[in-house]
Amino acid sequence: MVRIERMIIIGATARNSGKTELASCIIKKFSEKEKITGIKISTIHEGDSSFHGNIGKLNDNFIIEKNSATGKNKSTDRMLTAGVQETFWIHTKAEYINDALQKLLPMLDKNSFLVCESNSLRKIAEPDIFIMITNLNKEIKNTASEVLKLADLTVDFNGKEFIGFDISRIEIENKKWKIKK
Numbered sequence: 785m786v787r788i789e790r791m792i793i794i795g796a797t798a799r800n801s802g803k804t805e806l807a808s809c810i811i812k813k814f815s816e817k818e819k820i821t822g823i824k825i826s827t828i829h830e831g832d833s834s835f836h837g838n839i840g841k842l843n844d845n846f847i848i849e850k851n852s853a854t855g856k857n858k859s860t861d862r863m864l865t866a867g868v869q870e871t872f873w874i875h876t877k878a879e880y881i882n883d884a885l886q887k888l889l890p891m892l893d894k895n896s897f898l899v900c901e902s903n904s905l906r907k908i909a910e911p912d913i914f915i916m917i918t919n920l921n922k923e924i925k926n927t928a929s930e931v932l933k934l935a936d937l938t939v940d941f942n943g944k945e946f947i948g949f950d951i952s953r954i955e956i957e958n959k960k961w962k963i964k965k
Contacts, residue, residue: 786885790896791911792954792961795903795931798922802941803901804859806917808866809951810899815867818897818956822863822871823888825902829878829927846876846884848891859901869896882908897956903927906934912961913954917941937963 792810796803811820851860851870860871872891876884881904892898898911904927906914916928916935921943924932932938940947953964 786889786909788889788898788909788911790960791898791900791909792913792915793900793902793906793909793911794915794917795901795906795928795935796917796919796941797924797928797932798919799925801917801919801922802939802946803917804862806915806939806946806949807859807899807901808862810954811863811866811868813951813954814897814956815869819893819895820868821892821896821898822860822866822868823874823898823900823902824859824863824871825874825876825881825884825900825905827876827878827881827902827904827927845880846874846887848884848888849873849875850891863899868899869893878904881905885909897961903931906931913937913963915939917946919943920947 794803794807814820850872860873863871872888874884874888913936914934915937916932917939919941939949955962955964
C-alpha cells in the first residue's frame with residue numbers, strides 16, 4: 785500500500801454517479817487558496833473495454849495524458865474549468881495500475897493537493913480521504929464493492945443530487961485533507 789499525502793480519492797458504486805461533480809465542488813472550494821491537481825484513472829478490467837470507447841483497447845499497458853482538455857465535457861475538462869492547475873488522465877489495464885501510479889508520482893507537484901477519481905486506486909493507495917458515492921438507483925459494480933468498506937466518508941446520490949452532503953465538512957488542515965466530524 786502506497787501512502788499518498790494531500791490526496792482525496794473519490795469513487796462510486798456505479799458509473800455516472802457524480803464523481804466529477806463532487807470533485808469539481810471540492811476543487812472550486814479550495815483552488816483559490818491552494819494548488820490543486822486533478823487526476824482521473826480509467827481502469828480497464830477484462831470484459832469492460834466497451835465502457836471506455838476507443839481507449840478501451842489499449843495497445844500499451846497504460847497511458848498517462850497530461851492536461852487532456854478534450855472540449856467534450858469529459859472529467860478532466862470539468863476539473864480544469866473548476867480550477868485545477870493541471871490534470872492527468874490515466875488509462876490503464878487493471879493489472880498495471882501500480883505501474884501507472886509509480887510513473888505518475890514523480891510527475892506530480894509535491895506542493896499540490898490532489899483530487900482523484902478512481903475506485904481501483906484505493907486498492908493500492910492510501911489517501912488522506914477516500915470518499916465513496918453510493919448511487920441509490922443502480923447496482924453496485926464489482927470494483928466498488930471491493931473498496932466500499934475502505935471509505936472514510938460515503939455520500940448518497942439519487943441520480944440528480946447528493947443527499948445530505950455538506951461540502952463544508954471537507955477542509956485542509958496542517959497540509960492534509962480532513963473531514964470535520
